[in-house]
Amino acid sequence: MTPDPLLTIERFSVVYDVDPPVEAVRDVSLTLARGEILGLAGESGCGKTTLAYGIQRLLKPPAVITSGTAVFHDAGGDDIEINALDEEQMRAFRWDKVSMVFQGAMNALNPVLAIGRQLDDVFTTHRPRMTKAERREECARLLDVVGVGRDRLRSYPHELSGGMRQRVMIAMAMALRPQLMIMDEPTTALDVLVQREILEQISELRHELGFSVIFITHDLPLLLEISDRIAVMKDGRLVEIDTAHRIYSDPQHAYTKRLLGSFPSLTGDRGDFVRGAGDAGHAAGADAAHPATASAATEEDAS
Amino acid sequence: MTILEFKGVTKRYHVRGAGDMLALDDVSFTLTSGQTMALVGQSGSGKSTIAKILTQLERATSGEVLLDGKPIPHRGPGLRRYRQRVRMVFQDPFASLNPYHTIRHHLARPLALDNVVPKDQIEDEVRALLTRVRLDPDATIDRRPHELSGGQRQRVAIARALASRPELLIADEPVSMLDVSIRLGVLNLLADLQRESNLGVLYITHDLATARHFSDQIMVLHHGVVVERGSADDVILNPQHEYTRALRDASPDPDKHFAGPTGEATTRSDAS
Ligand SMILES: Nc1ncnc2c1ncn2[C@@H]1O[C@H](COP(=O)(O)OP(=O)(O)O)[C@@H](O)[C@H]1O
Ligand SMILES: Nc1ncnc2c1ncn2[C@@H]1O[C@H](COP(=O)(O)OP(=O)(O)O)[C@@H](O)[C@H]1O
Ligand SMILES: [Mg+2]
Numbered sequence: 001m002t003p004d005p006l007l008t009i010e011r012f013s014v015v016y017d018v019d020p021p022v023e024a025v026r027d028v029s030l031t032l033a034r035g036e037i038l039g040l041a042g043e044s045g046c047g048k049t050t051l052a053y054g055i056q057r058l059l060k061p062p063a064v065i066t067s068g069t070a071v072f073h074d075a076g077g078d079d080i081e082i083n084a085l086d087e088e089q090m091r092a093f094r095w096d097k098v099s100m101v102f103q104g105a106m107n108a109l110n111p112v113l114a115i116g117r118q119l120d121d122v123f124t125t126h127r128p129r130m131t132k133a134e135r136r137e138e139c140a141r142l143l144d145v146v147g148v149g150r151d152r153l154r155s156y157p158h159e160l161s162g163g164m165r166q167r168v169m170i171a172m173a174m175a176l177r178p179q180l181m182i183m184d185e186p187t188t189a190l191d192v193l194v195q196r197e198i199l200e201q202i203s204e205l206r207h208e209l210g211f212s213v214i215f216i217t218h219d220l221p222l223l224l225e226i227s228d229r230i231a232v233m234k235d236g237r238l239v240e241i242d243t244a245h246r247i248y249s250d251p252q253h254a255y256t257k258r259l260l261g262s263f264p265s266l267t268g269d270r271g272d273f274v275r276g277a278g279d280a281g282h283a284a285g286a287d288a289a290h291p292a293t294a295s296a297a298t299e300e301d302a303s
Numbered sequence: 304m305t306i307l308e309f310k311g312v313t314k315r316y317h318v319r320g321a322g323d324m325l326a327l328d329d330v331s332f333t334l335t336s337g338q339t340m341a342l343v344g345q346s347g348s349g350k351s352t353i354a355k356i357l358t359q360l361e362r363a364t365s366g367e368v369l370l371d372g373k374p375i376p377h378r379g380p381g382l383r384r385y386r387q388r389v390r391m392v393f394q395d396p397f398a399s400l401n402p403y404h405t406i407r408h409h410l411a412r413p414l415a416l417d418n419v420v421p422k423d424q425i426e427d428e429v430r431a432l433l434t435r436v437r438l439d440p441d442a443t444i445d446r447r448p449h450e451l452s453g454g455q456r457q458r459v460a461i462a463r464a465l466a467s468r469p470e471l472l473i474a475d476e477p478v479s480m481l482d483v484s485i486r487l488g489v490l491n492l493l494a495d496l497q498r499e500s501n502l503g504v505l506y507i508t509h510d511l512a513t514a515r516h517f518s519d520q521i522m523v524l525h526h527g528v529v530v531e532r533g534s535a536d537d538v539i540l541n542p543q544h545e546y547t548r549a550l551r552d553a554s555p556d557p558d559k560h561f562a563g564p565t566g567e568a569t570t571r572s573d574a575s
């Protein structure tokens with residue numbers, strides 16, 4: 001199914017060693033193909049971010065990887081067991097082979113540095129042999145690629161819209177041409193027009209540049225449209241993984257079905273949404289207490 | 304029947320160093336009790352400016368806002384009474400609730416300030432409000448906002464807005480900070496409350512799918528101009544304005560996405 005794997009995760013588990021311990025990721029196995037966009041879906045708290053951090057060794061105590069391996073199949077032919085890398089090797093590995101756009105990243109740019117300078121710093125640190133002129137051209141090119149435009153090199157973060165700041169973060173993540181980009185809820189705070197534009201751009205770029213993407217979000221309808229495959233997580237476990245089309249048309253797991261049902265469709269039926277579409281106007285008093293509402297409330301309180 | 308009219312409202316902001324910024328350009332609409340109207344548009348289109356003018360957090364540069372035919376008061380007891388009748392629910396329940404106060408305090412305060420019920424009935428009324436928003440009073444009343452989930456906090460914010468028994472509710476992106484999977488629960492709650500109390504609701508959002516299912520009417524705002532309005536289904540299923548179409552085409556719609564000729568939908572590269 002995945003003829004050319006880029007990343008193989010096997011029986012991966014992470015526990016937050018607090019009292020009581022939190023089993024945030026439980027026995028997760030999956031294989032990511034080269035060039036693939038894999039969507040990782042699930043409600044907040046189900047372990048998406050912990051898994052993403054875990055496979056890049058970004059976790060800090062009290063998090064403990066209690067079992068499992070993550071093996072990166074480098075384009076150069078080597079198989080790199082991520083857990084076996086020492087600090088120094090790990091630093092090179094990050095950014096170079098795998099990069100991450102963090103949750104809420106667009107607010108993490110340094111407010112007192114121009115964005116060109118912040119991009120430049122990535123190269124100064126990781127590509128010390130590049131000349132100043134080369135760095136400058138590369139930063140400008142990256143801003144062009146993500147649709148911010150090179151004339152914004154000297155702009156400060158506060159002078160850019162949220163969408164533009166998010167694109168700058170994506171430019172930084174792409175700077176060293178990694179083989180894998182992990183994006184943790186990169187567009188949740190943006191409106192649909194901007195989201196769509198950014199996502200289509202990423203999709204195009206991954207064809208051009210040949211990288212894979214793990215795209216994390218709780219927004220399933222969006223994920224269905226941009227992913228090749230989707231992995232659904234619940235309570236730390238991977239409950240289902242399949243092509244976006246099959247997840248949509250023939251979900252196997254009850255939880256996947258529930259997740260799909262909780263979105264009203266734009267042009268189709270209203271899913272679990274209770275309001276009658278035809279009862280416009282003076283519907284006061286009509287079927288006020290809906291069982292569906294009560295159950296929706298309970299589900300939430302359980303999460 | 305309560306009627307709130309927004310008549311030919313224009314709003315200019317002064318932006319330091321950049322002169323005037325036209326945020327609303329001659330916007331008119333009517334909000335009535337028993338009706339839900341969605342206000343959609345991308346960020347920066349002027350949605351929150353409308354909400355702020357409706358609640359008198361901002362003044363219109365020109366134009367009028369009328370409640371039951373009378374201009375809404377700008378200050379004093381008149382404004383206070385107006386704000387009892389027209390309440391606001393904000394996007395971020397965390398920011399709008401005080402972390403140091405219990406849920407009891409958050410709900411008791413408006414009840415006392417607005418003399419909604421006699422003093423000795425406040426506790427009962429607080430519990431009734433929590434029950435109305437489907438929260439368990441015993442489990443919630445002594446907690447502080449950070450001890451609740453995001454969805455529970457937004458329910459508290461809704462309960463607080465309902466405390467003064469308003470006739471109209473302005474909900475500015477009330478669920479966009481919430482996890483997608485719990486948005487529907489909160490919206491279903493708002494829809495139920497709207498029916499129970501015959502509320503008029505202005506539902507501000509950039510999510511077209513919930514706008515369609517939650518509202519009677521939809522109004523589309525683009526650069527401060529209302530470019531389209533109509534019944535919810537008409538606007539979404541048969542949009543007339545090019546901007547509405549752009550918004551709709553950008554919204555995720557798996558139903559359509561997977562309904563390609565072969566069933567196996569267009570590939571990502573084709574779609575882009
Ligand atoms: N530093 C931490 N200490 C204890 N528990 C944590 C910590 N970070 C996350 N968790 C818990 O681990 C679980 C998974 O969290 P997370 O990976 O952030 O989920 P998601 O990204 O899907 O929202 C949650 O129950 C969360 O409360
Ligand atoms: N206090 C303000 N001063 C200057 N400009 C403002 C102010 N508030 C809003 N704006 C501008 O007015 C426009 C509309 O903003 P807003 O009503 O918040 O839009 P929306 O809620 O649709 O995102 C934006 O361009 C915004 O930058
Ligand atoms: Mg997360």
Ligand SMILES: [Mg+2]
Binds near residue numbers: 350351352
């Ligand atoms: Mg707004």
